[in-house]
Amino acid sequence: MPETEAETPATSAVPRRKRGRLKVFLGMSPGVGKTYEMLRAARRRKAEGLDVVVGVVETHGRKETMSLLRGLDVMPRAPIDHRGRSLMEFDLDGALARRPGLLLVDEYAHSNAPGSRHPKRWQDVEELRDAGVDVWTTLNIQHLESLSDVILRITGVRQRETVPDSLLTDADDIEVVDITPEDLRARLAEGKVYVPETARVASENFFKLENLTALRELALRRAAQTVDDQLLFHLRERGVSGPWAAGERILVLVGGDAMSASLVRTGRRMSDMMMDAPWSVAHVERPSGSRSDARSAGRLSEAFKLAEQLGGRPVTLSGDDVVRTVLDHAHRNNVTQIVIGKTRGGRLAEWTGRALATELLRKAQGVAVHVVTEGDGSAPEPTIRPGLRPGLDWRPYSAGAGFVGAATGVALLLDTRFERVDLGVIYLAAVVAAGVLNGLRPALVAATLAFLTYNFLFLQPRYSFLIGSPTDFLTLLLFWAVALGTGALAGRVREQARAAQRRAAAVSALLAASQTLSAAQDRATTALSLAEQASAAAGAGAVVLLPDGDDIVLTAASPEGVVLGADAMAAARWAWTHGEVTGHGTGTLPQTRWRFQPLQGVRGRAGVAGIDASAVAAGSDEERLALALLDQGAVALERADLAGQALESETLRRADRFRAALMNSVSHDLRTPLSTVLGSATTLIDYGATLKPEVRDDLLLSIREEAERLSRYVGDLLDMTRLEGGGLNVRTDWTDVRDALNAAADRVSRRLGRRRITRDFPPQLSMVEADPGLLEQAVVNILENAIAYSPDGTTIELAAYEDRGSVVISIEDEGRGIPTAELERVFDKFRRMEDSTDRAPDRVQGAGLGLAIAKGFVEAMRGRIAAASPIHDGPDGGKRGTRILISLPKSIATHPDLL
Template sequence: MKESRPNPEEFLRKIKDEEKKDAKGKLKIFFGYAAGVGKTYAMLEAAHDAQKAGVDVVVGYIEPHTRPETMALLDGLEILPKLSVNYRGITLKEFDLDGALNRKPQLILVDELAHTNAEGLRHNKRYSDIEELLEAGIDVYTTVNVQHIESLNDIIASITHVVVKERIPDRFFQEAFQVELIDIEPIELIERLNLGKIYKDIQAKKALSNFFSKENLAALREISLREVADRVNKEVNINKSFSKSVYHTNEHILVCLSSSPTNARVIRAAARMAEAFHASFTALFVETIDSKELSESNIKKLRENLKIAEELGAKVETVYGNDIPYQVAEYSKLSGVSKIIIGRTKRKKSLFKSKLGYVDRIVELAPEIDLYVIPDNDDLVHKRNYVVKNIEISTRDFIRTFGILSIATLFSFFLYNLGFSEANIITVFILGVLFVSNKTDGFLYGGIAALISVMLFNFLFTNPRFSLDFYDPTYVVTFIIMLASALITSTLTNKVKQQAKVSAIIANRTNILLEASRELERANSLEDIIFTAQKQLYKFLRKSIIIYEVSNEEISNVYKQKNESLVKINNKYIVEDEKAIVTWVIKNKKRAGAETDTLPGAKATYIPLIGQENVMVVIAIVLKEDESVDSSEKSLLEAMLSQISFAIEKYTLNESKKMALMQAENERFRANLLRAVSHDLRTPLTSISGSASSILNNDFDEDTKKKLISDIYDDSIWLINLVENLLSASRLDDGKVQLKTEPQLVEDIINEAVTHVNRKILNYNLKIDLANDFIMADVDVRLIVQVLINILDNAIKYTDEGTDIVIRSFTKGNKVIIEVLDNGLGISKENQECIFDMFFTSSENKGDSRRGIGLGLALCKSIINAHGGEIYVRNNKPKGTVIGFTLTKVEVNNEGFNFSS
């Protein structure tokens, strides 16, 4: 683990913040949970203490109380005159801000931070007055109750059923230099209220029956205590980030996991301690290069110990590195561990070993953390089971070893012939051993190279040469030092290689998590998330993954991996017996299957991913016979499962939010529709009933009857068109309309629309302008005819009779364009932007009794968009409006239709 060092930029920022704070005044808040707890009394006492210490103290404003013991504390303090303000014939006494700034004391007392100032003063709120005092470098003492903090207003209102209108921003409480909690028992506060020490008799009775109930006061007290505790906790965390020392304000117990037979006893002791201290509990396993090569019995014991830790509520974590004490100490420092529990097995005393090993190293590396050693009191001496690996002889490594030694020997001969000393030749051989250790695997070849190097040096370069004998007895020391140097060099090189392997493992697993996070972030659907999860889990575990989607506590879908070979494997495991286990997992929200205590005979391990309440998916990790998930992989697996769970839950919540918004929009649409229909149907219905009643009850002449019948007909046609638009809008909104498109002549579409349009079209000069008689478009005829009818009705509504209305059609590229032109009043730019919106009606109506509900053109837009076209509006020249839309062009050739799009 890397050493955690403070960020220099953070230090610089803190220094600058401190400089700014030094220039400003300091705010001290006397904080309570209700009136009468003694805030003002405590503030005045603190003011007297400050005055005795030589501080220039002034009382800026103290709320006039009927509490003699509080008001008596004003004696001996300089009181700033209050400011008189006339408000609606009443003279109010307020805090004189300008007087305080002119007096500029070192410390000023201003009661009631949340107070609202009278109208006409510089600031609406007293906290703004205090801000100005602080900016002027004046220290301020003030008082406030918990119910006046902005973020707590709703919570307190739900408790007391009183909405406090005078509130302060949270930043005043958070940024105050000091907050002193003034606290008394609620029972004592109620007694003070009964004795009339807080309010007069009438006010006291009213307060006791409302705000000052025992339950309310207890709840308010809890909230105020929690707010102060949270503030202290934030301050501690900030100080920790800038402090080199490690300290803890809450308990966090760490137990070290191993394959030792006594480790289970250590874990149980740690669990008891965690429960006694109400502490967080973590079990840490340090994975080394040798962890992969443990014996079967040790691996089994490690899994048992890990399982015990999980059952006892420990959070299992894994770190990587060969220096176990260092990893334990660094993890403890970074994770805020307060106590480390470690086991120590009894061993035979050694002449050369007097230390406890790991224990002493941890104490040395983390002296500020309590270390508890649980000794093994069994009579048996437990020894670590090292695995004696079958040494695999590598021909390639042997060739490299002898090749490097040959080169070193030849180079030594070269130096010897040039007259270099023996020390230089020894260095060449040590360098050769270093190269051998670097280019081969394991300690074996480095050790062999070291031994052979000493023998070669003796045989080739010491007298008598070409013999293993030597005349000079000092060569014994030379040989020993040379062998030791070569072996140490070889050992250090191998350790560096091992550390590189550990770093590679850490980097690989970090990359797996990062890649999984990125891939899951890119997924746009639940299916994408599940297939991404399968791919990433398989990449990490190299085991088949099956994911069961859950809906209403039942399996709704089964996702196999996309790889064909894996699909064949997965099919063997998707059987009724295994599905029954999945069903059990869904209902019980617990893991089951292989490597668990529940249905361990299953072919896979089944892991539920639980959302807010229910299981979202069940992940099956297929395990072949005698196959398992390594304990070292479990922590990373848990991290990946958390990522997957978060991604699925996020997607589910987003979909729920979209559905809720859609439902709200539908409800809004229905409400607007009902409101519009109920309002706008009255006029035509009243007209129809009135005209019919007149015909029935009066003997009109033929012309009058014809006029009334004509009005009835016009109103009924308007109602028919309205109902048709309503039905179409409803179907489009529900997504139930299926377009039935086919090539159609545009001329036929226009003629069909003209025959069904309002008969008032006869009062206009209707012109049809076709660029080509054989223009064809791919359309749903019924819907496009309705579009044209709506646009023509709109033109009739806003255009004077006797004027021109033109329908023209032409082609442009692969599009057919149809436009309706009138020379009416035109449409303003503001209205052009929203003319196609639902329920929009123009204020420029000529006064037609049937003003419409704003569905016609909105429906046109929906229909044209469904056809893949566009609808638009612009002003006609010299006056009037042009509404047009585009459709897909169809060309006719000898082989049939050709769709230009």
Template sequence: MARGELRIYLGAAPGVGKTYTMLEEAHRRAGRGTDVVVALVETHGREHTAAMVGDLEIVPRRTVTYRGARFTEMDVDAVLARRPEVAVVDELAHTNVPGCRNDKRWQDVRDLLDAGISVLTTVNVQHLESLNDVVARITGVGQRETVPDAVVRTAEQVELVDMTPEALRRRMAHGNIYRPEKVDAALGNYFRTGNLTALRELALLWLAEQVEDQLDRYRSDHDIDATWETRERVVVALTGGPEGDTLIRRAARIADRTKGADLLAVHVTRNDGLAGADPAQLARQRLLVESLGGSYHQVAGTDIPAAVLEFARGVNATQIVLGASRRGRIAQLFTAGVGVTTIARSGTIDVHLVTHEHAGRGRRRGPIPPALSRSRRLAGILTVLLGLPLLTALLKTGPSLSLTNDILLFLAAVVGVALIGGLWPALLAAIGGSLLLNWYFTPPVGRFTIAEAQNLLALAIFVVVAVAVSWVVDTAARRTRQAAQAGADAQTLATVAGSVLRGQRPLAALLDRLRETFALDSVTLVDDGTVVAGVGQPVCGRPADADIAVRVDAHLTMLIKGPTRPASDRRILEAFAAQAAVALRQERLATEAAAARPLAEANKLRTALLAAVSHDLRTPLASAKAAIAGLRSTEVQFDEDDRGELLATADESLDRLDRLVANLLDMSRLQAGALGVAVVELGAEEVVPRALDDLGPPSRTVIVHVPDDLPALHADPGLLERVLVNLLANALRYSPAGHPPMITGSSHGDSVELRVIDHGAGIPSDRWDEVFLPFQRLGDRDNHTGVGLGLALSRGLTEAMGGTLTPEETPGGGLTMVLALPTSAAG
């Protein structure tokens, strides 16, 4: 059975028209004869959206009872039994009520797709898992419902339903999205122009990335190597030389000319891994690339132009930045060089050949270390000085051989010398052997002349073969030594990396491991003369006080005290220094992040406070003002009943405003530690009735079981009354009809527990701590009801009186808040 196709309508914010557009597509498909059903559509009271459903077949929803409340969800089993060609499923980001087939709606959609049913669905950008935290920082509103990005990426089609912020705000103002009483708060908070612009850009960028992935898959499936200039991508090729910084900055400026362009740096290493660039230089250049917003890549290859072009075509690059050759003029006469070769092969990719101060100066290479040890080279020279005369004497005194045999014997001697002493002793043997052959064995004997041309050719071949063999043997020995050194370096770096990753402080672990590996006295990292980290004997921070000073960049230097290290260890020390710089940067970033976290939390609190105040204080104030304005109006005559109702509305609104302001002030006093607490003895049977009176008429639905013989409490009467009012108001809000909340009292040792019990939907135990955070409204279907300070303030006031406030699960469903206060005996 073929899997169904998924089509997603992506929007930047609620109200842009995702559901409407999805239903339009459903009608188009139905008009073409496709079997289409509406599995679930959320109209949210929008008339135009509801009318758009039209005559489409609707699969009835499933009713689920959970903790005394009734909810409706999509009936997946009914849709599967109906087996339409296309199912319309609105709001992909949704958590189903416990008891449904799946926990998440996107899992329901997956089941439909697996059954061969195509699905049309909708999702907003703030519900994408990868962007959820970004949207929360922009808007100040967190979204609990998320969809994994991988689910959305599996869609065959993702269509952006777009609308300008101004048009969306007009729709909001006309009442086409939210109910009129919510419009002002929405326009002043989530639907601000800046928020909508940012969300729109996020949606466009996210969709652009998905389009880019689809394009890459298409090019790969169709074996397309040519560059398609759909997006600027600038590749800068790095050799690890000193010109790298200039090239990176030049490439970054080229990329900055086009908004959204990508910067990629690539370094080509040799396939054999034995020779390469300075690792410290590459590490520094990698940091520079990443600081400019680019990415660093490393590929292997022997043909550098081919490797660079292959990488560039693989990432669909449009431009390549290369440095002018550092080779001298003589070297450039023999080979064209990487830059010229790359330009010749680049095809449609633009190549920038950037000059720099090191161009044409030649590659400064250090002296090539000998392949063999000094003792072996001396042994080779000694073999030449003793072996060649001995071989000559044996050939002169022994049986007479042909010149060809004599040459072969001398050639064997040269090979033996090469194996023992390397290149230079072998060259000495080749020269000496050719002279001895000429003097003793080539006619005319006893003279450095050659009578026959074939003898001249034989001696010439002898010299060429001897030199070639000597060179091959020496190169093999050098490669063997390089391989051993590279293996040792890799093992050392791997060991250090492991210890650093396992450590709590990477920088200290790295320096300590370096000191142990090379048996050093101390290793110190200095930033502009100031010691930032070190292990072992302290160093004052001056390079003169150290045995080895490794410069990391313009500011950082690693100072080393200890035994003198061979020159071959310099590269690995520089690699350690570069990694130490990275570790230092990470530690500093972590420190800055830790310092910024309280500021971010404070900013989040301020944002939430402003959002809450802008709506929750404005609503009762507007109601009171409207009621008083009506009473003062001379254009309308009210009877006594109407005047009484207006006065009651104004009184209730002002009471609500007073409670909100009091909660906000108390919360600020709690956070500032300036809340005054006057603890006295009082009875629970005294304070509970006052709290019920403060609640107003709804208090009649609260069941009270507080015994009169409870021990006296040690609490502040006003604060305790405030706590009980908040807890009871919260319980009344979430209690279903026919199941009123209850307050009970009991004594336990030196404390009295007052329990406020409701039988609502409850809150999962793993989220109990969240209900005590300011401005949280967990479980509210109406996200604009209440400031969300009640429980946070209640816990703070309770703890200020020396008590505790903890949640428990109500047997049979619901939430119980346990208020425990010390008795007068305990106080």
């Protein structure tokens, strides 16, 4: 897309290998001996011990070339089925599996047979280099993309097989295979290039002496330029100071005309001549201008793609004043050279303001302007057959005629009743109405019809189209002037309104997509939202594929039920692995109707999105909006990944915090009872026979109490682990709360000491759906907490009652209570109050898990738990005591009369 440049992500989906080296044997034309020289050099490398393999070499029946293949490992070619024929092509997969030390691939610009993975052989070479394979290849200078127009003018032949110039610049080595044009023509005459009959025709056409001389100059100059680029690179790499020719910046202006591709190639050639100067290709959109047709949009899209292939940067500008917009951009970006095309429009184009080249030359200051004229050898534009032209809409013209008819009726009425009435003003009003409502052309037709009617009915001589005086002719000119002014103004306002509507619709679509994507919580939801938004924007099918292990899988599609074939999945995997746009309209696997774009986020590729490109016009507003949405989707998918990672990190952090608190608790709460048990048991073993019975009984009691305490603590840890891990199994049954309360009171009876438990239960109590075991354990934990914080001689009250919707359990103690600031955190894990001054400190309160476990059990049964403190008047006049309330919901509410 314009204003975007693909960047290699920091992290790739595949491990990066060292890129293979490329050596190009460059010649001025066929027959100079490129393949022969490549094979000779390869034999020398093989003699040195290098693993040399011939991937594909075209000998064209030359015996000298065929003799050099002896002793070299030649790969068999792979058959490609096309229209019932089997075509033999270079076996790319076989070469990747073989991975030789050096691979020979002849004819760099060759076009592969339909059905191959890549349309061009140079793309096969790029894949080999990405896999770490060194490649030698051959190339004729006429196959460079930027020289296509130059070769056409020199030889009269347009080259269909071309190679992007950036590939030659990126080559590690270039060896020019050069002979003089006279020697080449001599070889041609001797039959060493073509068979005699073909050689005679070639000698009279392509291989003319002046053609070969020009081609030789181009080859030598291009090779020298590449060598100079490599020298500058090494100088910069070593920090050698010097005058760099980096001050030139080139801006190529293109539109939707037939010269766009030619202008892009011209910009590339100028960049080469100016020491590889940075260059960009710009198109100016006029908000008030008419919307470009599908053909112009397609040409513009092709020009941008060509610019990217040749190393340029596409830019889209916006402004009504094209010249001012271009010059402002040039000044902001330090552009020194502007390239613009001049089509054959004549002086009419200059008079109407369409000759941008002339206007740019007049207003440019400090910038060199290069005007490229349309060549005679340009390919003719296909004409539209009359039967294919869209039908003319007659409604605006009919409306204009209606306005003139109404004006005529009013004029006839006024003419019969009044004298000396300026009836021309009435017709002028009709012309203005036609121009305001329908635009320029209907206004001109209405103006002509109004004048003819006015002249025929009301001007002397009446009922004749003769113009009686010069003032009548001025009336016609006035009508036309008004029609031109109002029509042009109305058309401009209408186009501005349409452009504003398009921009508002695009902004609204992007805003809605942004909100939808931002609301998605996970990758699957984000992918589905992205597919739906892209499909709606493009008006075609859309899919999103996300990584799953080492592969990508179809995660979301719009509309539902879209199935990708094997060719589409191959293109999608290629886009994911290599970070390239693949599929329809691209240079990689173009036979599929889908076009796949890697979703490149900030940190790396998040997935691949595909658009059914066969249903979307290239360069259309729909396509650009869909691509913009895909860019948003990449960020949204990455955000979903980050959100998931943040949640996972938070879970790990909480687990680490729980583990740390658990270890701190274990260090004391396990060590203390174990030390007591160990000390008491050791004393009994060593001195049991000499101890008094009451001492021995006290030691045994301590062992039992500490073992029970240790058992309770381990049980609490296991219960909390179940709660934290989500492994709690709730087995609900109809439960009488009073049974669970009585069982819990009995379990803690031995730990009451001199405390007592009172029970306050109604004779009738509704049953609830709960887990009796969990409910009993929750009450036991609360009772143990009350025992731990209540002094001896106090009472713990255990009560139950019900209201309309729930059964409530109340557990009250007479301890010192809970400070108000602590009430909200009393159910937190490892939350323990300081030791009470009312009791001995030798019995600590536990690990601080009891109330947290009780809360977890109660909430697992859909209940609620809360604490209130203080609730009693203390003996010192202060407040004390705590009440824990458990509320369990009823399945069916009780009628108030039954309570």
